[in-house]
Amino acid sequence: AQSVTQPDIHITVSEGASLELRCNYSYGATPYLFWYVQSPGQGLQLLLKYFSGDTLVQGIKGFEAEFKRSQSSFNLRKPSVHWSDAAEYFCAVAPGGNKLVFGAGTILRVKS
Amino acid sequence: DAGITQSPRYKITETGRQVTLMCHQTWSHSYMFWYRQDLGHGLRLIYYSAAADITDKGEVPDGYVVSRSKTENFPLTLESATRSQTSVYFCASRDTLGGAQYFGPGTRLLVL
Numbered sequence: 001a002q003s004v005t006q007p008d009i010h011i012t013v014s015e016g017a018s019l020e021l022r023c024n025y026s027y028g029a030t031p032y033l034f035w036y037v038q039s040p041g042q043g044l045q046l047l048l049k050y051f052s053g054d055t056l057v058q059g060i061k062g063f064e065a066e067f068k069r070s071q072s073s074f075n076l077r078k079p080s081v082h083w084s085d086a087a088e089y090f091c092a093v094a095p096g097g098n099k100l101v102f103g104a105g106t107i108l109r110v111k112s
Numbered sequence: 113d114a115g116i117t118q119s120p121r122y123k124i125t126e127t128g129r130q131v132t133l134m135c136h137q138t139w140s141h142s143y144m145f146w147y148r149q150d151l152g153h154g155l156r157l158i159y160y161s162a163a164a165d166i167t168d169k170g171e172v173p174d175g176y177v178v179s180r181s182k183t184e185n186f187p188l189t190l191e192s193a194t195r196s197q198t199s200v201y202f203c204a205s206r207d208t209l210g211g212a213q214y215f216g217p218g219t220r221l222l223v224l
Contacts, residue, residue, distance in 0.1 A: 044155075099145075
């Protein structure tokens with residue numbers, strides 16, 4: 001079945017440490033790929049997107065993601081986490097270009 | 113400069129009542145979407161619209177009705193609200209360059 005998996009429900013990192021959030025998808029072809037962030041009580045904000053081309057994508061707030069076709073992964077990274085990055089992060093894919101399918105989300109906690 | 117707005121932001125209603133949630137976007141995006149977000153289920157697509165007067169069902173359409181008479185508006189109606197429809201509802205519109213959806217701030221609905 002087509003799906004998006006975020007294996008980590010919660011992740012805790014120290015402020016200033018690096019971060020990697022995992023995302024795997026199962027679709028036949030390479031879909032459009034996205035990362036969104038949701039702060040408590042807020043809507044979802046687009047961090048970055050991948051359609052084609054360079055497999056390392058830069059986004060807002062210092063985030064980047066790398067598409068690896070062989071692993072069907074699109075992991076989100078940040079070299080140095082700030083306390084304000086604490087939020088829930090969603091990976092999403094658009095297999096047909098229209099509808100989005102979301103992962104279950106990863107809640108990031110930042111220790112000071 | 114609003115982008116995409118939703119109203120009301122909070123709503124309390126009773127079982128059996130009709131409720132309409134409003135969504136308005138200023139980008140002239142063709143596609144618009146309604147999602148609900150629930151603990152344990154993530155974001156699920158209720159309905160979407162490709163253009164004015166064109167709508168289609170998503171993953172969980174039962175109990176909801178949509179219309180789209182104007183490109184900028186996409187109201188969601190709960191014809192007879194049930195407790196299971198207590199949720200956070202997000203409206204989104206799609207970037208015409210492909211795939212990326214932009215979300216409103218959400219409406220928190222409580223059905224008593």
